[in-house]
Amino acid sequence: MASMSTTLDSTPAADGYRMPGEFEPHAGCWMIWPERADNWRLGAAPAQAAYAAVAAAIAASEPVTMACSDTQFERCRSLLPNSVRVVEVASDDAWIRDTGPTFVVDAGGGRRGVDWRFNAWGGHDGGLYSPWDRDERVARKVLESEGDDRYAAPLILEGGAIHVDGEGTVLSTEQCLLNRNRNPELSRQQIEALLHVYLGTEKVIWLGAGVYRDETDGHVDNLACFARPGVVLLTWSDDEADPQQAISADALARLEAAEDARGRSLEVIRLPSPGPLGMSAEEAAGIEPVPGSQPRRAGNRLAGSYANFYIGNEVVVFPLLDERHDEEAAEILAGCFPEREVVGVPGREILLGGGNVHCITQQVPRAVIGG
Numbered sequence: 001m002a003s004m005s006t007t008l009d010s011t012p013a014a015d016g017y018r019m020p021g022e023f024e025p026h027a028g029c030w031m032i033w034p035e036r037a038d039n040w041r042l043g044a045a046p047a048q049a050a051y052a053a054v055a056a057a058i059a060a061s062e063p064v065t066m067a068c069s070d071t072q073f074e075r076c077r078s079l080l081p082n083s084v085r086v087v088e089v090a091s092d093d094a095w096i097r098d099t100g101p102t103f104v105v106d107a108g109g110g111r112r113g114v115d116w117r118f119n120a121w122g123g124h125d126g127g128l129y130s131p132w133d134r135d136e137r138v139a140r141k142v143l144e145s146e147g148d149d150r151y152a153a154p155l156i157l158e159g160g161a162i163h164v165d166g167e168g169t170v171l172s173t174e175q176c177l178l179n180r181n182r183n184p185e186l187s188r189q190q191i192e193a194l195l196h197v198y199l200g201t202e203k204v205i206w207l208g209a210g211v212y213r214d215e216t217d218g219h220v221d222n223l224a225c226f227a228r229p230g231v232v233l234l235t236w237s238d239d240e241a242d243p244q245q246a247i248s249a250d251a252l253a254r255l256e257a258a259e260d261a262r263g264r265s266l267e268v269i270r271l272p273s274p275g276p277l278g279m280s281a282e283e284a285a286g287i288e289p290v291p292g293s294q295p296r297r298a299g300n301r302l303a304g305s306y307a308n309f310y311i312g313n314e315v316v317v318f319p320l321l322d323e324r325h326d327e328e329a330a331e332i333l334a335g336c337f338p339e340r341e342v343v344g345v346p347g348r349e350i351l352l353g354g355g356n357v358h359c360i361t362q363q364v365p366r367a368v369i370g371g
Contacts, residue, residue, distance in 0.1 A: 168261030319347020
């Protein structure tokens with residue numbers, strides 16, 4: 001029986017905890033079942049099939065828990081493998097990377113969770129929907145279910161806004177974390193200090209903008225991520241007519257000039273950009289708009305990215321987005337993760353809702369003594 005979850009008054013860094021890299025061992029993975037008809041087309045049925053495919057691919061490698069509403073329980077259970085645990089958790093949408101906890105571990109085999117503040121990617125200044133109070137409670141409910149103690153961080157932050165190497169370095173973008181609609185009362189230095197306190201890190205590598213037209217205000221998980229300490233995968237475009245080219249070139253320059261917390265220079269591996277991709281008229285017609293939610297219109301550019309993948313214990317699950325580039329992306333990922341099987345899953349239906357495989361998953365690290 002899991003132990004109770006307690007809210008702590010201290011901080012992870014003070015207690016000797018750190019956020020491990022996503023390539024470190026996992027105890028499992030959490031997801032949330034999609035159902036919002038104003039975000040997911042055709043009553044979310046196509047998105048649910050895509051989420052089920054992601055869950056099945058990850059479940060081959062580690063335990064998966066799917067949170068869902070009471071009204072969706074029967075459908076969710078019927079579409080998932082029996083190995084996937086389904087639990088009832090109310091939420092406003094299905095982005096557990098951003099609403100779930102960030103887990104931290106210590107060298108003694110302990111695991112706890114950080115519960116960041118959440119305002120639906122901008123609150124009433126560019127946020128994607130309102131209200132978001134049920135999403136605000138997701139992290140605490142996950143920690144209750146896991147029996148892991150909770151740190152309540154005084155910072156609005158989504159999990160997709162950070163990537164760590166597990167050895168003291170955190171990647172983020174200025175576009176997101178320094179945005180006036182997140183923590184306008186805090187300076188860059190104050191935000192860095194809070195990241196270090198709650199992630200157990202020592203150095204922030206700041207990239208500029210995120211992927212072009214990313215509605216999360218440029219989450220780093222769509223642009224760049226650590227494959228392992230010292231190695232970063234970067235979304236890249238060679239098309240000088242595409243605004244993504246300048247964004248990626250700026251990120252490359254910053255990464256090549258940077259050193260990580262251990263003083264290493266970074267090796268940067270380029271991932272192709274899919275597309276450009278846009279929402280079709282048929283896809284837009286399947287969405288039921290409501291006041292207060294981000295409108296989804298035909299022709300809108302979709303912020304597709306192969307960097308938005310999940311590293312499981314034995315698999316790397318990445319989105320299939322563009323037949324012209326899917327195979328190249330798979331080969332690059334296979335080269336970065338030779339000990340894991342690279343599994344492509346249909347990613348377009350997830351992308352239509354605003355994110356991809358990494359955005360809809362949250363790894364639960366395995367607490368390892370001496371790790």
